[in-house]
Amino acid sequence: MKKIATLFFLTFTFTMIFGPVFPVLAAANVVIPDSLQELDLSNQLEVYVDENHLTDKEILRKSGEFVPLPALDPSGDISDTVYWLKVNLANPSGEKRNLLLEIKKPHLSSVTLYALKGNRLQEEETMGYRYPFDKRDYKHRNLVFSVNLEEKTTTTYFLKIETDSFFQAPVSLWDPIAFSEANYMNQSIHGIFYGIMLAMIVYNTFLFLSLKEKSYLYYILFVSGFTMMQAIWDGFAFQFIWGDFPWWALRSNSFFIIWTSLFALLFAKHFLQLKEHSPILHKVISFFNVMCALCLVLPFFVNIGTMTMISTLMATGFVLFLVGIAVTVRLKTREAKFYLTAWSLLFIGVLLNILAAFQLLPLTDFTLYAPKVGIVFEVLVLSLGLADRIKRIRKEKAYETKKYYVHTLLQHAVNRMTEMEDLTSLSKEGLHCLMDITHFEKGFYLTKERTRWKVLSKVNVTENLEDFYIDQFKSFQNGSSGILDASTFTVPVSSRSHTGCFVIWSSQEEVDLSIMESFLPAFIEQFSALVAQKEYLDELKKSARVDDLTNLLNRKYFLEKVNDMYTGAEPSSLLLIDIDHFKSINDRYGHLIGDEAIIFATDLIKKVFHEKGIVGRFGGEEFIVFLKNVEEHEALEWTHQLLDVFREEGLKLRDGTFIYLTISIGFCSSQPANLLSIDEMIQRADEQLYQAKRNGRDQVAVCS
Structure with a gap:
């Protein structure tokens, strides 16, 4: 790399100062x-x-x-x-x-x-x-x-x-006719060269006026200076532009060497983003640019010989910075690849011209004009690199705009999902959010219960196809292809006790999901947090209405629920159940066994009444059962069945012994013809409970 950089420095500096080389x-x-x-x-x-x-x-x-x-x-x-x-x-x-x-x-x-x-x-x-x-x-x-x-x-x-x-x-003697023919050929070649350079200047000027991108301005000024420098070396500037101004003609070469160095480095700084990739080099080049800018006024005041020396030093510094940039940025970015390729093409053109001058290569029109060919390719490649950079910047801006829109959409969706009271409506809102962003037409949300997947919510999915879609989803999980029409997207979600997955799909053949890379993590995080929040709230609600020990409805929630469902238009019955001699169990076996006894009693009561009515814990060792739309005689049959169950099944202790519990039951029923309120039924059932205890326990007392 160092040898190549040194060779580049020598050859390019020589050409910057003297122009193309002619053989001796x-x-x-x-x-x-x-x-x-x-x-x-x-x-x-x-x-x-x-x-x-x-x-x-x-x-x-x-x-x-x-x-x-x-x-x-x-x-x-x-x-x-x-x-x-x-x-x-x-x-x-x-x-x-x-x-x-x-x-x-x-x-x-x-x-x-x-x-x-x-x-x-x-x-x-x-x-x-x-x-x-x-x-x-x-x-x-x-x-x-x-x-x-x-x-x-x-x-x-x-x-x-x-x-x-x-x-x-370099002096040559010509036959006039041969000179005219050669001049015609040279003029044609130069016409192509300057035509291309002028076209690139005009084209990129329109781009700059449209895009207002500073890099284009520096590129235009650099290419304009480079083109003018070539016109000075070739004699066209004096022939066509300032032939009547010898004073300026003598100073123009130094001026445009400094001009080209200045704007070439300004372009490099912005195009390669040196401030980000090489801060130290960026600062040094910025200082050098200030020096170049100041030196631009010197040709108007300093004598020509001194100005030539100054411009030579500036050109040398410029080439050194080119080498420094090449060593620093190398091929780290796409811009660097374009930039190094462009200057390498110019270097190759200059090198071919030098080698031909020293008879190491045959002198042909190609080797003679190789520097100009290199310049044309350099300008074209830099223009392509600039266009590529602007295209990527536009894509990035469009992506950021879309990203902002998507995250705004997510925020609104999260606000709506926060208002959802249950997981079904929450997941459906999540489906709508995903489908709005991807423009997919169909989707559903699956939850996993043990080993089985179940559809919790769906959008545009018919009920008779649910099993088919679940089977397809399982195939997708197993890694097979061709899932759910043409394009499918899945979003897994999990929290403490919940496992779910969004499945959305579209019939479109090509779907752009690039934005999902930035959107999905935020969506999954927000949705998982809302699911966890719903679970926590459900647990709080459950703890507020369910007894911790027995998992039965507590007294407060039991009464609220029964009062809400009881209308009095149908026969209903209410039971108050109390474990007999429960204090003696606590005194003899301890409170832990007492808790086990309460749980055991709960299981037996649920065994009989689980699907027949509502069971709750009334307090301590007392339980309450409400049977709606049940005739009195049928309710009494179940009540006696409960007594028999307690008599037959015992609580097995760790030492292998059994405790057989007995219960006393107060029973009250309400008929449409003899309507009682829930409070009245509880009051009468409580009176009958004490009557059953007075009568010897292990029995039911019925309110007449």
Whole structure:
């Protein structure tokens, strides 16, 4: 990773500062062939570095001090220096040759072409960024001079080059027709490149105006700066935009290098969410961005050479931060994958161009324009990554909105379920809540009683299909497929003593249940809490109306229930039952055995009257039984049956002995013709109970 990062740093920084690289071949004599199309002169040039700003006449005296350009290699120098290039062009043809001399670096400040005529230099033409574009004889983005060679002569040409930034001078000699053909091809390729870049800028501008997303703004400004920087390197900016403003043309390169670095890092910060994933790097880049923003005004005040050095430092810092981002974020997020892929494609394009320049790869149109291809792919991939991020943000927002709606719906459902008094209505309300969220059409709620599942509530399920659905649910529990039509969803619920399950289903083929992941835990928690609350309330109600020892209705609730059901329109009977000599049982065996005796008596009474009437504990060892809609003689038969049961069955103690209990019963009946109230019946039955005890116990006394 470190080696790749270092290589990326070197290659990309070089291209950021100098633009695409052009090859320099081995030295060779300059003889103009008859079939000339393009002849690279860079390896044939001789150079003299003029630090004293010599005159035309003085430079002729230094002719012997010129050295081959590849040997000196001043490319990349930045100083207040004049570079003199010299080349001898031999025309062996018997015809005059009109050729074109092209310098493929349009950003040079001033270039003057001299022809050696006799013992003096004759100025042919001067052009560069210091002069308006319209003054050029040959209107081209690069610096193109007309060269006229006489037949069978050798002419020496001098190029005086002044630059306020880095020195580079790849020089070629062209046949005019071949130059026009090559220029047409280059213009087409550049047209495609700038067309794509402009289209991406316009397209993403519309997206920004629509979405108001800050990342799009930084992306647009970054791509605009990058495109303008390419136009400066290619000479199109000077040719078509500010050709009449040489002052700005000389400063534009530094300005847009800083501009691109600034907004590329701003885009990276927001796109990759560095504040969250790498807080330290985020702070350092934020400081660097402030420095870039301040440096944007410097080109208007600082001299060009100094500004070039500053922009070089900024570009170096930018590339270092790119490496830092690559090492830090790696492939942690989807955004990081898009981001690293995009810059890797640009890096590959730059690397191919560098390798071709050093003859490690063949020089073809692809390797020559590989950086531009890399830039196009980088911009496209970043745009796709940005669109992917916005799409996911929208999905997340939609999901959060739906989540809020669902939880609001749950809250309303919980409020309604809180008002439900029994588990059946509670579970039905829960069914409606689940079906409203999932838009499922049918459902039921099952409760488990021991090993058997039972339908407690249902929605849109016919009664004759309940057993079928329960069987299907059991199959689902066992892991089989194809359950309950096309789409089925189950929600298990459990509390202390309750086990249940919601089963809902739909006939739709595709059902989106993604929201259930966030909804279900809250629903299950709330519903289980309500079930537990209902169970607790039921237990409280039960403890309020049921005797703890015998599980019979206590006196208060017994009287309330009997008074509610008794109308007097039907024959009814009431029994007061008392265990005989119960105090002696407590005294002899203890109160624990006494409690067992009461429970034993309860079981025997329930054995006889459980399905015939209402049984309650009246207090202490006394019990009360109410028989509704029962004739007196039938009630008396059951009463004598109860006496016989007590006589036949005994309470078995731990030592194996038995205690046989006897009971005394006071009996009273009420007929429609002789209507008595419940209180009157109790009063008369109580009187008869004492009569039975006075008569010797183990008997029933009947109110006449």
